[in-house]
Amino acid sequence: MIEAPRQSAWRRLQDAWLGTVLVLLYLPIVSVLLASLSNTRYMQFPHRVWTTSAYSDALADYTTAGLHLTSFKIALVVTLASVVIATAGALAFARYEWRGRRWYQRLLLLPIFFPQPVLGLALLLALNAAGLTPDWRTSAFTHLVWITPIVTLVISIRLYGYDVQQEEAAYDLGASRMQVFREITLPVLAPGIVSGAMFAFLLSWSNLPLSIYTTGADTTLPEWLFSRTATNYSPLVPAVAVIATALSALAVLLVWLAWSGLRRLLR
């Protein structure tokens, strides 16, 4: 009973800490939302006029739709390709013993530690040397170089806690190698694959440093947001940013709902 006041104080401190962290995390997002509800070209608060006209402009503007489409195309290609490459890569990374595995593990992680602007420049130079004209496809390739190792690591985490003898048991029970992969390995990896896919999509969708170097004449959403914030700011910029955030949240929600439904069906 003597401990109760101390526990209560400790609990209040925990709540205050949690509240501070949440405010620091979400305040910038709220700021963007508030900025989008103004009609002035300069950020100031509180607004003299509250309006949603920037949203009407954003939805009516063909250019912003094109930006979303370009970013979506890149993110989709990167998600699909990185998941396929990373699934195989994760098996090589964490599942099988083979000669050179340690070097592979180190080399695979290298692109993550490269500063992205340096990686973007290096890849642009490589593309030029190869005679390729930068566009959204080369950008997708550069995103892949950076994102695939991350997805590989996310999927590998599933494999580290996995009893490999399950595969042997399935084989021993009469399954072919393909059946073992389909019935045992893939379902075990599935949560990692879904997480990796979501990571890949969001990292590509929001990437600026690599896209700046490698999209050529095409423009992605982060590139447009950056350039318009620097040179020609209007409430259209935060409005487009809010729409982009909402779309990425929607994409994550849809994937999560689809995955939950699939799991329920599989049970």
Place this chain on the structure above:
Amino acid sequence: MARSDRSGDIILSTRNVTKRYGQVEAVRELTLEIRDGEFFTIVGPSGSGKSTLIRMLGGLEAPTTGSVWLRDEDITHVPANRRPTCMVFQSLALFRHRSVGENIEFAQKMRGVPPGERRRHALEMMRIVRLPDSYYNRRIHQCSGGEQQRVALARALASDPTILFFDEPLSAIDYRLRKILEVEMKDLHRRTGKTFVYITHSLEEAMVMSDRISIMRDGNIVQTGTPRDIYSRPGSRFVAQFMGEVNVFEIREGRIASPEADVSAIGRHGYLVLRPEHLRRLDGQDAADVRFEAIVESEYMLGSRLQYHLRAGDASLVAEIPIPAATGVTPGITARWGFDLADATLTED
């Protein structure tokens, strides 16, 4: 399921099987014969090669040289998924993303058996291993350790193997549950009539369940026989010591040095092996072929009997006496002890 008509025939054998991993020879020139319908246990210390051997028997590893035979058929290069055998792994290797029923049905699903028939068969297997029908839809993590053992057994039985392999499946289980499962395994073996090949490093498990035991050491088999034969007539000091507490005396020119005695009636050279229960405390005029005085150094309670560590000259000895007969023996006293040569075994190494 009933015992086959061919019970007692050789069902599985190896001929000079060797398995090398680089420079390491895990199994060396091993020849073995297992009879149809028997509960055969391979016992050995860690690193003796028993797991490698059972993996070769099950087709999960290929021998480097030698061959594996199923009756008259050479199955050395037949992969595990095409052999009429099934393994229960040490980790059990249950599919945690599937329910109990789906685990048990797995082999039949791989063979394309329709879902209704699979379910009926799975429920039948669950009854054999004494799992309630209500467990069919349970997740693996909702089952206790003992229930998971039963699921693994049911899953293996559901594939209807001719031979069932067990790779130390009880090693990670607490003592009480292990004792229960040992009895259940033996009972299951009797009811199914299948050939069980069991690997363990536990002598106790091997003794309780097996019809025959092989002792492995350094990649080869050093002795095969019934549990009673191996316990009472070990072929070497290694087997004797592996099968439990034992007193070993070196014999030179028909004599043992400490305690000093003439044992030429049993042999002139080699080792005399004596189980602790055959070393008796002598009272008054009690007769024994070998008699000596020894100091009782310590006493240990082993449940129904007491174990005494004795010193006779340079020799450290172990004796075990049932509790009612152990009165008057306490640490620190000097007493007369003895044994009969008929209870001892002579080994060459």
